[in-house]
Amino acid sequence: xxxxxxxxxxxxxxxxxxxxxxxxxxxxxxxxxxxxxxxxxxxxxxxxxxxxxxxxxxxxxxxxxxxxxxxxxxxxxxxxxxxxxxxxxxxxxxxxxxxxxxxxxxxxxxxxxxxxxxxxxxxxxxxxxxxxxxxxxxxxxxxxxxxxxxxxxxxxxxxxxxxxxxxxxxxxxxxxxxxxxxxxxxxxxxxxxxxxxx
Amino acid sequence: xxxxxxxxxxxxxxxxxxxxxxxxxxxxxxxxxxxxxxxxxxxxxxxxxxxxxxxxxxxxxxxxxxxxxxxxxxxxxxxxxxxxxxxxxxxxxxxxxxxxxxxxxxxxxxxxxxxxxxxxxxxxxxxxxxxxxxxxxxxxxxxxxxxxxxxxxxxxxxxxxxxxxxxxxxxxxxxxxxxxxxxxxxxxxxxxxxxxxx
Numbered sequence: 269x270x271x272x273x274x275x276x277x278x279x280x281x282x283x284x285x286x287x288x289x290x291x292x293x294x295x296x297x298x299x300x301x302x303x304x305x306x307x308x309x310x311x312x313x314x315x316x317x318x319x320x321x322x323x324x325x326x327x328x329x330x331x332x333x334x335x336x337x338x339x340x341x342x343x344x345x346x347x348x349x350x351x352x353x354x355x356x357x358x359x360x361x362x363x364x365x366x367x368x369x370x371x372x373x374x375x376x377x378x379x380x381x382x383x384x385x386x387x388x389x390x391x392x393x394x395x396x397x398x399x400x401x402x403x404x405x406x407x408x409x410x411x412x413x414x415x416x417x418x419x420x421x422x423x424x425x426x427x428x429x430x431x432x433x434x435x436x437x438x439x440x441x442x443x444x445x446x447x448x449x450x451x452x453x454x455x456x457x458x459x460x461x462x463x464x465x466x
Numbered sequence: 467x468x469x470x471x472x473x474x475x476x477x478x479x480x481x482x483x484x485x486x487x488x489x490x491x492x493x494x495x496x497x498x499x500x501x502x503x504x505x506x507x508x509x510x511x512x513x514x515x516x517x518x519x520x521x522x523x524x525x526x527x528x529x530x531x532x533x534x535x536x537x538x539x540x541x542x543x544x545x546x547x548x549x550x551x552x553x554x555x556x557x558x559x560x561x562x563x564x565x566x567x568x569x570x571x572x573x574x575x576x577x578x579x580x581x582x583x584x585x586x587x588x589x590x591x592x593x594x595x596x597x598x599x600x601x602x603x604x605x606x607x608x609x610x611x612x613x614x615x616x617x618x619x620x621x622x623x624x625x626x627x628x629x630x631x632x633x634x635x636x637x638x639x640x641x642x643x644x645x646x647x648x649x650x651x652x653x654x655x656x657x658x659x660x661x662x663x664x
Binding site: 269270271272273274275277278280281282284285286287288292295296297298299300301303305307308309310311312313314315316317318319320321322331332333338339355356357359360363 | 467468469470471472473475476478479480482483484485486490493494495496497498499501503505506507508509510511512513514515516517518519520529530531536537553554555557558561
């Protein structure tokens, strides 16, 4: 039995979303057959209009619906520290932890040779300008602990040397509440390397 | 930090899909920020137009893009047997197994008091008409082995008594390739009840 075209088309569209395989796309598509027309239009519009009001903060590269993002506009934050992340979502994650009160700079990606993401496609040029103009004293590099994130971090650390400021990297180590049994060997060796007195 | 309105709206829309929780909706929404405008429009359109061409087969209740569904139109199938399922997707599942060659009747749901799904919202009236007009000899009830599916099955079996035809139900039992360790007690007792000579 051939699958209906409208269903097939929707399944293929949904399968592009992260974490959605062929099977879940099928399940979603069939479930949507039971949605009301209003619900389908609301979901459809939310997708279509997603990027219409969202753009990048001209200062830090974070996503915003205004000219400058909320954090850049906030005068109560520490102006001395700049934390560099790869993706806008990382800013939300760090803000949720409530442990950082400085400024951010969002690269919009990480070096990735396989995907052809190089220097020119990242929000890096303005970084050096900001460090000078805003008299930044410390740069915390918080790219992901992956090959791409590490490469990006090393590149940044290298090019930031001439500025004579503190350049730091988030610590590697055990996850709080985790279990030693489940820690991979590389993380364990990093945790041992970074051990400190208690 | 407040979440952007466009993102928030999309996350809420996506969270209505089956199997999509708050966390995955968030992940999907952020991923979609990196989609091209064309891709977003394609997904949006696929959702919006899903039900425009799909309706129910006037004969069996299966979804179709034509007047009558593929199976009802197929003259090579066995006209004596009618298999009753709750949802259109169940037809696809049974067709995939390749073990049934009769006709189908799709109820479009199951009795569910909690959700207010009663007799009138199911495709039942036409069932009795079909049994008479098409001279059906056997009805196989293949609703789900859940409380709702069982209630529906019992109701159907009861109301089909006056027709003096064979009314059967799919067998309960062990799953092929499964392990006895993982079988729930109810299924096990049903499997024992339905034991047969080898």
